[in-house]
Amino acid sequence: MSFLRIILIAAAFIFIGILPVHAKDMIVKEPPKSLSKYYPPESKQSKWIQQMHKMSTHFGGVFVNLKEKDFENVDIHADKLVEEYKKTSEMVPEWEDYFDIKAAEAFAAAAKTHDIAQAGKASGKLGKTCGKCHAENEVSVWAKFHWPSFHKIKVTDPISEKEIEFDDYMGSISASFKGVTVNFGEGQYDRAAKALKIFKSRYMELKSTCSKCHATQDVKRFYVGQDADTAFAGLSQELDSEKPNPEKFWKNIGLLGKTGCKHCHLVHRTNSFIQEMWEK
Ligand code: HEC
Numbered sequence: 001m002s003f004l005r006i007i008l009i010a011a012a013f014i015f016i017g018i019l020p021v022h023a024k025d026m027i028v029k030e031p032p033k034s035l036s037k038y039y040p041p042e043s044k045q046s047k048w049i050q051q052m053h054k055m056s057t058h059f060g061g062v063f064v065n066l067k068e069k070d071f072e073n074v075d076i077h078a079d080k081l082v083e084e085y086k087k088t089s090e091m092v093p094e095w096e097d098y099f100d101i102k103a104a105e106a107f108a109a110a111a112k113t114h115d116i117a118q119a120g121k122a123s124g125k126l127g128k129t130c131g132k133c134h135a136e137n138e139v140s141v142w143a144k145f146h147w148p149s150f151h152k153i154k155v156t157d158p159i160s161e162k163e164i165e166f167d168d169y170m171g172s173i174s175a176s177f178k179g180v181t182v183n184f185g186e187g188q189y190d191r192a193a194k195a196l197k198i199f200k201s202r203y204m205e206l207k208s209t210c211s212k213c214h215a216t217q218d219v220k221r222f223y224v225g226q227d228a229d230t231a232f233a234g235l236s237q238e239l240d241s242e243k244p245n246p247e248k249f250w251k252n253i254g255l256l257g258k259t260g261c262k263h264c265h266l267v268h269r270t271n272s273f274i275q276e277m278w279e280k
């Protein structure tokens, strides 16, 4: 055996040991390019999802009809499932290996024995092919095709009256928030009160962004609604008083930070993080 071959084999062992992802790690890889043609804007309808519903209906249809002893329809759904499964396997070349046509055919054959136990047993192998692809791709497909991007949104800053990117706007909100808390911590209540006015006006301006993605006004009850109003009123009250009460001040800061910033981030930022990785 040549030295090179030994090295290669050794390297293969080492890499096999290192490279495979730990079963419990999750990688959010950008979906393959060829999937895009089954989603808006390239396709009018979400054709990939329609295909999923077809397979799911026929898969479930087999068992519904087995239970009803409607064997004619069992056979129809079994054949249709194989047909749609094959069709799906040809839609995205990069995903071809997720499909196991033999498992689909074996399931159909088992279903056609009309013995529910046999069908159940054969369904496991087929079902696993669905489950593996879902586990590895559903999150990234949602981030790519279902989540609108914040990176295309601009906001007009009520202070400078300039239109800036959402991301930069967050930076300026964050800075004005600190203007309030830092000054308060230093006992400079006048400055804190001034900073609060700027911060409040910037924060409430966020309301203008919701309609870029949401069709209803109702969502504005959250983050920029009553809780925020109450917190801002409480902060103003403390800063306007002779001797501000630190406990009340920090309680309202905490409320705003949690039901405002944090809750909005927990809902909206996760997908923004994912999209940002792919844009880089
Ligand atoms: C090669 C990958 C892949 C395989 C194999 C696959 N799916 Fe899917 N499936 C997806 C993706 C990606 C989504 C998410 C689609 C979306 O939300 O836009 C999905 C979503 C679904 C949904 C939810 C649809 C919805 O309205 O949100 C169902 C139901 C479904 N799949 C059924 C199946 C069944 C049944 C099988 C096996 C017979 C299967 N899938 C095999 C990739 C796959």
Ligand code: HEC
Pocket (backbone or CB within 6 Å): 146, 147, 148, 149, 150, 153, 206, 207, 209, 210, 211, 212, 213, 214, 219, 220, 221, 222, 223, 224, 267, 268
């Ligand atoms: C870039 C797009 C985008 C912007 C801007 C945006 N959201 Fe959302 N938001 C979403 C998406 C997508 C969801 C997931 C569910 C959906 O589609 O409604 C969501 C979910 C929510 C939810 C969870 C409940 C629900 O209706 O789904 C709330 C509450 C919410 N947003 C409030 C707001 C508020 C308030 C604003 C403005 C301050 C805002 N959003 C701005 C995209 C956006």
Ligand code: HEC
Pocket (backbone or CB within 6 Å): 150, 151, 166, 167, 168, 170, 171, 173, 174, 177, 203, 206, 223, 224, 256, 257, 260, 261, 262, 264, 265, 268, 269, 272, 273, 276
């Ligand atoms: C409309 C919901 C919403 C509210 C309310 C909100 N944020 Fe954000 N914030 C976001 C989203 C979405 C991003 C990610 C933006 C992106 O990826 O472009 C973000 C990003 C940020 C960033 C990172 C900016 C960067 O340069 O990447 C900071 C800092 C930030 N927010 C601070 C705050 C603070 C402080 C508050 C409360 C005073 C707040 N945000 C309120 C939605 C919100």
